[in-house]
Amino acid sequence: MHPHVAEPGIVTLIAIRTSAQERASSCAAELADLQPGSPISRELALRLINCSDDDLPTLLAAARAARDNFKPGVLTYSRKVFLPLTNLCRDYCGYCTFRRDPGEPGAHTMAPADVLAVARAGEQLGCTEALFSLGDKPELLFPEMRETLRHLGYKSTLHYLEAMCELVLRETTLLPHPNPGLLSAEWITRLAAVSPSMGLMLETTNAALLASGAAHDNAPDKVPAKRLRTIEEAGKQQVPFTTGLLIGIGETSEDRVETLLAIRDLHERYGHIQEVIVQNFRAKPNIPMAHVPEPSEGEMLRAVAVARLLMPNVNIQAPPNLNAPYYEELLDAGINDWGGISPLTPDYINPEKPWPHLEQLRLRTESKGFQLRQRLPVYPEFLPAVVSKSGLLSEKLQAASDREGLAKHRETRAA
Numbered sequence: 001m002h003p004h005v006a007e008p009g010i011v012t013l014i015a016i017r018t019s020a021q022e023r024a025s026s027c028a029a030e031l032a033d034l035q036p037g038s039p040i041s042r043e044l045a046l047r048l049i050n051c052s053d054d055d056l057p058t059l060l061a062a063a064r065a066a067r068d069n070f071k072p073g074v075l076t077y078s079r080k081v082f083l084p085l086t087n088l089c090r091d092y093c094g095y096c097t098f099r100r101d102p103g104e105p106g107a108h109t110m111a112p113a114d115v116l117a118v119a120r121a122g123e124q125l126g127c128t129e130a131l132f133s134l135g136d137k138p139e140l141l142f143p144e145m146r147e148t149l150r151h152l153g154y155k156s157t158l159h160y161l162e163a164m165c166e167l168v169l170r171e172t173t174l175l176p177h178p179n180p181g182l183l184s185a186e187w188i189t190r191l192a193a194v195s196p197s198m199g200l201m202l203e204t205t206n207a208a209l210l211a212s213g214a215a216h217d218n219a220p221d222k223v224p225a226k227r228l229r230t231i232e233e234a235g236k237q238q239v240p241f242t243t244g245l246l247i248g249i250g251e252t253s254e255d256r257v258e259t260l261l262a263i264r265d266l267h268e269r270y271g272h273i274q275e276v277i278v279q280n281f282r283a284k285p286n287i288p289m290a291h292v293p294e295p296s297e298g299e300m301l302r303a304v305a306v307a308r309l310l311m312p313n314v315n316i317q318a319p320p321n322l323n324a325p326y327y328e329e330l331l332d333a334g335i336n337d338w339g340g341i342s343p344l345t346p347d348y349i350n351p352e353k354p355w356p357h358l359e360q361l362r363l364r365t366e367s368k369g370f371q372l373r374q375r376l377p378v379y380p381e382f383l384p385a386v387v388s389k390s391g392l393l394s395e396k397l398q399a400a401s402d403r404e405g406l407a408k409h410r411e412t413r414a415a
Contacts, residue, residue, distance in 0.1 A: 027055060031062040036069035040309045042261055049253045049306045056298065063305035063334030066312040070336065075365045076315075076375040076406070077338040079358070080129035081122030081174070082345040085110050085161060088145050089135025091219035094288040095249055095281055098349045099135055102144035109148050115164050118345065119172045125343045128400055128407045129377040130174040132161060133348065136181030136221040158187055165194040169396060177242075177377035182221050185233050192239045196378040196386045196397055197274060199242030200234075202227050205262050206255040215249040215289065228262060235270025240382035244277030244317070247303050248295035256303050260310050267314060274379045275315040277339065278304045280322055282350060297326070301333045308334030315379055320361065321353040328364040337375075338365075373406050380405025 030044055040048070048059050086109040089099035100107035119130050139145040139157055154160040158180060165176035176195040183191070183200070191198055205224045209216045216222040234241045245259045260276070267273035280295045295303075300323065308316050317337040320327035341355045356364075365372040376397070378386055383405045387394050402408045 027051065028058045031058060034062060034309075036065060037312050039264070039312055040306075042257065045257045045260070045306050045310055046254060048309070049257055049302050051302065053298065056301065059305050060301065060332050060334075063308040064332060066308050067316070067334040067336050070313050071315075073369075073371060074373050075331070075336060075338060075370045076373050076379075077361065078129045078177075078340045078377055079125075079127045079374050079407070080131045080177075080340040080342050080345075080377070081118050081127050082340070082342050082348055083110065083115055083118060083130055083132050083164075084108070084348045085115070085132050085134040085164060086138060086145070086157060087135060087348070088138035088142055090138055090141035091136055091221050092217070093219050093222065094215040094217065095246075095284075095292075096349075097284050097287055097351070098133070102142050109145070110164075112152075112164065112167060116167060116171060119168045119174050122342070122344050123172050123174055126374075126410065127342070127344065128173070128175055128374070129340060130165075130168045130172075130176045131340055131377075132165065132176060132178040132180070134161065134180055158183075158191075162190055162194060165191065169194055169392060173396065173400060175377050175396060175400060182226055183230050183233070185237070188230075188234050188237055188239060192237060193391075194393065196376070196393060197240040197242065197382070198234065199275075200227060200230050201246060201277065201279070202231065202243050202259060202263060203246040204249065204251045204255055205259045206251045209250050224262075228266070231263075231266055231273075232270070235266055235272040238270070238272055238385060240274040240378045240386065241272050242275040242277065243273060244275075244279060245303070245307075246279050246281060247299065248281030248292070249289070250292075253299070253302070257306065257310075260307050264311050264314075267311065272382075273311075273314055274382050275317055275337065276307055276311060277317045277319070278307050278335075279319060282322055282353065284350075284352065297323075297329070301329070304330060304333035304335055319347075321347055321355050322350060324353065324356065327356070328368055331365070331368045331370065340377075374409075375406050376400055 027047055051059055087098055087100045137157055139149055161178055161180055168174050168176050177197055178191055178195055179199045207224055231243055243263055247256055263276055280300050283290055283294055304318055315337050316335050317339045318330045318335050319339050362372045387397050400408055
């Protein structure tokens with residue numbers, strides 16, 4: 001190749017490299033000027049979520065500084081039992097192995113005696129949370145579920161859930177945390193009377209994932225606007241609420257920022273978002289998305305760090321079992337909570353990914369310089385408002401919490 005042909009290529013490379021260095025320098029400067037506790041802008045978040053590997057250490061350092069300004073030195077988790085009240089569901093999501101149709105192998109609805117037996121076994125192992133997960137209103141699609149509910153004596157799955165939350169609250173020291181899907185204002189009120197907190201994953205604000213062949217094809221309850229309405233209604237009622245995003249299901253990195261911004265907007269209006277979960281898609285056999293690539297570790301670190309910087313004073317969580325074997329690296333991205341961990345029950349949503357042993361979790365957390373502390377399903381900063389309401393729920397919360405609003409230590413038998 002002649003020199004006069006090669007030369008423009010070299011100039012172009014220098015220009016590209018200089019431009020990238022300038023962008024990196026600009027991001028680094030903006031992060032350096034960021035005041036602890038101040039959220040970043042949408043524009044900066046969009047740049048950071050796509051930052052280069054060279055810029056990633058700067059991003060992570062800023063996220064760690066924000067986390068340390070918010071809650072220094074402590075990582076929390078909730079010791080729980082996982083109660084899959086029913087795995088019948090009218091939604092068919094491309095990534096889900098939890099749901100079943102009636103008659104399908106593994107289809108199951110727990111009886112009240114089963115719920116109580118698992119809760120009491122968890123109580124003996126020091127659990128304080130009863131996490132209820134269930135399909136969204138399966139009786140609307142399946143006559144078999146309507147018959148099951150009739151046999152149990154309830155009009156709907158939500159009526160049954162309400163009764164089981166009350167049963168656990170009344171008969172054990174565990175505190176219910178339901179994840180029942182979309183809820184009306186009335187049902188948020190009813191469930192808040194028997195649980196100190198509740199949750200609904202927003203997952204994504206990208207409605208294009210409802211299209212044919214996409215992750216939320218044939219999933220009527222995954223319409224983003226409907227999920228946002230439920231989260232907003234919980235805010236209007238001041239219910240401590242857990243939500244989050246699911247990454248790797250067909251959304252773009254920009255979609256991830258927009259989902260986080262939607263959550264931040266609701267929290268700024270109502271102040272009720274107690275926790276934001278950044279959860280990564282994991283491929284499994286026998287699902288429509290079995291061959292979809294999983295998010296990389298770098299994508300996960302960027303999403304967590306940007307979540308922390310967008311919401312510096314909100315609890316940010318990422319599940320360790322879905323990020324094994326190197327889950328402790330998430331601490332470098334600014335999380336301050338590991339979420340629910342069970343010494344008794346599997347993760348029924350991701351059964352192939354076992355929870356870390358609590359002693360192993362403690363050791364890995366301490367290796368990064370943090371103390372591991374057990375919390376309740378409702379975070380300490382949200383506890384006073386819930387406790388202020390008289391009744392059985394308030395009494396149970398006061399009995400379960402220590403002076404810091406975390407879980408009161410008590411002797412337990414080994415798992």
